[in-house]
Structure formats: structure tokens, C-alpha cells
Amino acid sequence: MYQVIPPCMELRDHVSHFWFASWTAQQDRVQPVYYQTASCLAELAFAFRSSELVFASVQGHSPHAARYNAGGFLSIFGVSVFAYSLPLLFDVPPAALSGRFCTPEQLLGREGALLVEQVAGEADLPARVRCLNDFLKLRLRKAAEGDHRIIAAARQVMKPEVKFDLSAFAGECCLSPKQFERRFSACTGFSPKLFDRVSRFEYLLNNHRRFTTLTQAALASGYYDQSHFIRDFKQFAGCSPQRFFALSGY
Known part of the structure; x- marks a missing residue:
């Protein structure tokens, strides 16, 4: 299942969409694979097994295709942001994230760790969207004007x-x-x-x-x-x- 949630009016110039994907457990031991295509979007994602958070990651925009093993979790929720908004939303130059993975903690320090705790503690998808939406709006309001x-x-x-x-x-x-x-x-x-x-x-x-x-x-x-x-x-x-x-x- 794949679901796309549009951003609120305040974020629409900076956020492409929120998204959620889930799948059933593999009974034949086939390893799920995540295919990445080239993209002008960076992603902040949270992976779950049932209600337990397995990991959180930040994936930078990239001009390259790639594939990754996706075992160990059964759903993933995230937000896709335009690369040019990375300085406003995350206070990082786009070149620093291009083609890279990191954790929210590595990107945002204590603020990233608190965000992971908040998202992990929410009970369902609407609550997680609201949590991430509020976080991004607050970051945007604090940001500089940008180019x-x-x-x-x-x-x-x-x-x-x-x-x-x-x-x-x-x-x-x-x-x-x-x-x-x-x-x-x-x-x-x-x-x-x-x-x-x-x-x-x-x-x-x-x-x-x-x-x-x-x-x-x-x-x-x-x-x-x-x-x-x-x-x-x-x-x-x-x-x-x-x-x-x-x-x-x-």
C-alpha cells in the first residue's frame, strides 16, 4: 500500500508531499528491495515494524539510481522536501546531503533526536503527519529568507x-x-x-x-x-x- 498526503498551504513551496508505504511480511524469505531513482527531493523517513520504530533516516537528493535491502520493517512514513529548501528547513547546504544518508540526530543534533522520539510516540499515521508538519512549520518560521x-x-x-x-x-x-x-x-x-x-x-x-x-x-x-x-x-x-x-x- 502506498499513500500520498499533500502538505499544508504554509509548506507547499518547500514540501512536495508526505507519504506512507506498507507491505505484508514475506513468508518465503524473499528480501524486500527498495529501488531509488534519481530525484530532486530529499527525504526524512521513519521505518516501523508494527508500532515499533526500527530506524529514522535522512536521504539526500541524487542524480543516480540505487537499490537497498529493505528487510526488518513493514512500513515506512516520511516527507519529501525540495532540495532548495534544505537550508531553510534543516539549516544545511544542499550539496552536503546530495547522494548521502544520515540520521536526524546527525543532521539536527538534539532537535533531531527529539523529533524521532515524538514521531515514534505517535499512535497512527494522521498523528505522525501532524507531528512532522508542525516541526517543519516551526523550522520554516525560524529560518532565514533564502535565495x-x-x-x-x-x-x-x-x-x-x-x-x-x-x-x-x-x-x-x-x-x-x-x-x-x-x-x-x-x-x-x-x-x-x-x-x-x-x-x-x-x-x-x-x-x-x-x-x-x-x-x-x-x-x-x-x-x-x-x-x-x-x-x-x-x-x-x-x-x-x-x-x-x-x-x-x-
Whole structure:
């Protein structure tokens, strides 16, 4: 079972969604596997066996596909945040988390440890969502303003109908292309070009069911031909589209 919960109005520019996944215990001793695709989102997650917290982790955004053993727990709850909001929500530069795992305690110290205790003590999913929602709203209210022009540019890049043009985006931010690239990378943890590619891939994953064929979905997501789509998909998912969708049922 997989469930997506949208963020509240106050967090929607910084949080993509809350999510919850659960599965039944394997009777044939098959080890569950978690497949990670490339993503512009960082995740704070809490894994449970029944009502007992097994672990909590922070997973940074990444341009790479990966797979991990997922044994020892039967449900996982978390929140996915935009990489450019990491300085506001967690007081950490995006580059410091790119492609990395750590614990909430390592990321936030005592505050992270208290958050883990609070989430572990909640009785059900709605209560855990409220707990994490309140924590993020408090962090956001305490945060500095951030680089709003670059954040606005990143949000534009994520729209499939917007064609990426480095010089045009730099000009809108009153920056030279090199200045824009440097500040964009510092803000998101990705170069502008790589951010555009990963965003296009994520849009296709989240919206492909709206279209009759994958080719139609690829064109609507901004891919200019089939080979372009296949090349990026293999890089960011770790396998071909056919293999990925057969494995995941996404």
C-alpha cells in the first residue's frame, strides 16, 4: 500500500508531499528491495515494524539510481522536501546531503533526536503527519529568507512546458550565466542542466498514467525524441522503462 498526503498551504513551496508505504511480511524469505531513482527531493523517513520504530533516516537528493535491502520493517512514513529548501528547513547546504544518508540526530543534533522520539510516540499515521508538519512549520518560521530568485527559477525549471535556457534564466535573475550556475548549484545541489533533466524524469514518473503511451508521456514531459527519453530513463532509474515498470508497477 502506498499513500500520498499533500502538505499544508504554509509548506507547499518547500514540501512536495508526505507519504506512507506498507507491505505484508514475506513468508518465503524473499528480501524486500527498495529501488531509488534519481530525484530532486530529499527525504526524512521513519521505518516501523508494527508500532515499533526500527530506524529514522535522512536521504539526500541524487542524480543516480540505487537499490537497498529493505528487510526488518513493514512500513515506512516520511516527507519529501525540495532540495532548495534544505537550508531553510534543516539549516544545511544542499550539496552536503546530495547522494548521502544520515540520521536526524546527525543532521539536527538534539532537535533531531527529539523529533524521532515524538514521531515514534505517535499512535497512527494522521498523528505522525501532524507531528512532522508542525516541526517543519516551526523550522520554516525560524529560518532565514533564502535565495528567493534562485528558488523561483528552480520552480520554473520543474515545469515541463518551460524550455530550459541558461542565459534567459540568468538574465531574469540579473546574473551572468556563471553567477547563476554557481548560485543555482549552491541552492539546489545540482547544476541547472542536471536539475532540468532530473525534474523532467520525475515529472514523467508522476504523470505517465495520464497518457496512452510512454512515447506520448515522454513528449509531454519535454523529451524531444525516443532515444533521448530512453537514455535519461536508464541513467536515472537504473534500467529500461519496460523493466522499471514491470518491477515496480509504478
